[in-house]
Amino acid sequence: MMARSAPPEDLAMAPGDPPVVDVEGLWTTFGKGDEAFTVHQDLQLSVQRGEILALVGGSGTGKTVLLRQMLGLARPTRGSVTVLGQPASEMGREGAASRVGMLFQQGALYSAFNVLDNVAFALREQGTLPADVVRDAALVKLQMVGLEPEHASRMPADLSGGMVKRVALARALIMDPPLLLLDEPTAGLDPSSSDDFVALLRELHQALRLTVVMVTHDLDTLFALSTRVAVLADKKVLVTGAPREVARYPHPFIEHFFLGERGQRAMAPAHTVVTAKEP
Numbered sequence: 001m002m003a004r005s006a007p008p009e010d011l012a013m014a015p016g017d018p019p020v021v022d023v024e025g026l027w028t029t030f031g032k033g034d035e036a037f038t039v040h041q042d043l044q045l046s047v048q049r050g051e052i053l054a055l056v057g058g059s060g061t062g063k064t065v066l067l068r069q070m071l072g073l074a075r076p077t078r079g080s081v082t083v084l085g086q087p088a089s090e091m092g093r094e095g096a097a098s099r100v101g102m103l104f105q106q107g108a109l110y111s112a113f114n115v116l117d118n119v120a121f122a123l124r125e126q127g128t129l130p131a132d133v134v135r136d137a138a139l140v141k142l143q144m145v146g147l148e149p150e151h152a153s154r155m156p157a158d159l160s161g162g163m164v165k166r167v168a169l170a171r172a173l174i175m176d177p178p179l180l181l182l183d184e185p186t187a188g189l190d191p192s193s194s195d196d197f198v199a200l201l202r203e204l205h206q207a208l209r210l211t212v213v214m215v216t217h218d219l220d221t222l223f224a225l226s227t228r229v230a231v232l233a234d235k236k237v238l239v240t241g242a243p244r245e246v247a248r249y250p251h252p253f254i255e256h257f258f259l260g261e262r263g264q265r266a267m268a269p270a271h272t273v274v275t276a277k278e279p
């Protein structure tokens, strides 16, 4: 029998409601035989309602794979990834769309569809609502992310990077999912667009009472948004806690990530007065 590792050390979380996401004893192995390599080894993680959890870890530690498993797009090799009480791999496409919205790293809009059709895609595909209702729902979502009705007919190639992210966010929210997954939400944005997008995410988190799991390498985004951080290292969640507590945890990756020059800047008091949001 496989020995179970201890759950990650939790520096902040208080037990309460059942978790929105519950990852239990997760193993993820790719390849076979001599080629096999294990990305997650008995990984545990819970995300409570209303949290904005930042997943951080070195390159290739399986952050994106974990998001894809929460969306039901990738299966655990062993163990379970449960979303709102149901195994994510059994949600089916529609079940997943109504529970989980995902903002993919590059925005990933359909280049042949205009903005409105991109946003409306999942609702239209469901085929249960009349076209004008789908259209109105998409326009509401566009407004929610700060875009005007006249943007609806634009093509993705004609949008700025910030607008692509907003459209992708509107699309992720079209089915009103309670859980939002963000893969590098501010990657590729200039500092000003990045700040605007962070402010939008924070507003929507409050207004829609979302639970958010985000992967980010960007410390400004992490400190501005996250209520808790989970560090992936050594094939598991090593530690979770409030950003400033986790930053002090003794581990080579954490020291490099938080205490390097960028980390010091992001944690500097002048910055945190403006953007820090800790529980």
Ligand SMILES: Nc1ncnc2c1ncn2[C@@H]1O[C@H](COP(=O)(O)OP(=O)(O)OP(=O)(O)O)[C@@H](O)[C@H]1O
Pocket (backbone or CB within 6 Å): 030, 031, 039, 057, 058, 059, 060, 061, 062, 063, 064, 065, 066
């Ligand atoms: N479908 C797949 N088949 C084989 N290997 C895969 C597959 N998906 C991911 N991997 C591998 O799993 C590992 C983890 O990938 P993942 O993209 O989750 O890393 P990450 O933590 O998001 O990294 P980064 O920060 O660099 O984006 C990588 O080595 C990747 O090549």
